[in-house]
Amino acid sequence: MGRRPLAGARWRDADLGHAAAAGLSVADVADVCHCRPAPTRPRVGGDGVGEGGGRVTATEWVTGMVTAGPGKAGVARVWVRSLVEVVLRRPAVPGVRHSAGVRQLVLPLVAIEIVTSFLVSSMIPPPLRPAHAALEVLLITGGLALVAALVRHPHQVDGERLVLRTGFLGEVTLPRSAVRSVAPVIRTVGGRGPRPVPEEPEAVACSVGGSLDVAVRLDPPVRLDLGAAGVVDARTVYASADSLPALSAALRAA
Template sequence: MRMIIWAFVGTDLVGGLLMDTRLPPVGRAIHLVWLFFSLTLTLGFCAMTARAPHVLDSDALRLRTGPLDAVTIPVSALGSVRSVHRSISGHGLRRVPDEEEAVVCSVGSTTHLVIDLKQPILVRLRKGEPVLAKRLYTAANEPAKAAHMLSSSIAEGACMGRS
C-alpha cells in the first residue's frame, strides 16, 4: 500500500509542478499551498503506516504496530511459532473475529506469523475489553527469518529451563 502512495507522491509532485507553470501568477500561490498540504498529508500517511520493528531480547518479545500499539510477551510464555499467511481485517492491536483467545498485532490486515503461547497473557486493547490471549497473529518483513529467530529463542529458553 505504501509503495502505491509513494508512486502517487511522485506523480503528484511532477504533475503539480508542471501544472503550476501553466497557471496565472495569482493561482500559483494557491496551487503551491494546495500542493504542499497534499504532499504533507500523503507523506504523513506513509510515515504513520511504517512498521516499527519488533524487538526480541533474552527476556521478552515486543510486537509493535507502528504508532498504533504494542504488546510485550515474556520469552518464557512463548510456545511455538509458525509462518502462516492470513488476512484479518482492521489495523493495530485487535481481536481475531473467529477465535476467542487470539489477538492480531499488525499495522494492516495481512499477517505472516502465528505465535502460540504456553501460558495466556493479558492483552489490553485500545477498543474493547482486555483479552486473555493464547495465540497472536503478527506481520513481519521477513516471516521465515522471524520464525527462525523466535523458534531459536524458544529452544534456548527450553534448554535453560532444564538446566
C-alpha cells in the same frame, strides 16, 4: 423399614447406609430408583495434589502489555521525528521490519504525486500555485513520514520480551517465555493497531494494515487488555513481518 431415596434425588449418606444394610450395592439401588450419587469435589492437599494422586491445577496464563496508539497530534509527532531521523541518517533501531505491503503502496503513490504536482501546477492559474504547492508538499512529506515511522519502529526481541510494533498505532508486548513458535499465515483482519480477531476468541491482531502474514503461537496464553474491546487470553497473535526467517532467528537468538 429403612428409608428409600426418592427417584431422581441425590443420595445422602443415610440413604447409602440403609442400602448397605439391606444388602444392596450402589449399582443395584441406582438401577431400581433411577438415582445418581451426588457429585464430589476432589480434595486437594496443601501441595496441590488431589486425593487420587493427580495434581489439580488452575488454567495458567501470563500477562502481556498493550500500548495504545497516540492521538492525531501524537501520530504527527511520531511521523515528523521519524522523518527527521531518516534525513539526518541517525542509526536505526535494530529489529525485524514490518508492513512491507503498506510501504510498497505508499511509496509509488508519493512518486506519482510528485510527477502530477508539476503537471497540475502548470494548468492552474498562477495565483493558486502557491497554495497548491503547499498542499503538495504536505501530502508528499506526509507519505514519506509515514514510511519513515514504519521503518524506524521495527519489531524487537530480547531475552525477556517480544514487542510487536506498528510504528504509530500501538504495540503488543509478549513475554519471551510464552512464545512457542511463529508460522506463516495469510489472514485479513479489519481494523488497525492492536485489536481482537472476529470468530477467534483467543487471538489478537496487531498491524498497520488489514493483511497479516505471521502467527505467533503462545503457551501459556497471554492476557492482553485491549481497552474497550475487552481482555483476551491470547494463544495466537497475528502480525506482519517482512521476513519470517529473520523473526525466527531473532527469537532463537534471544
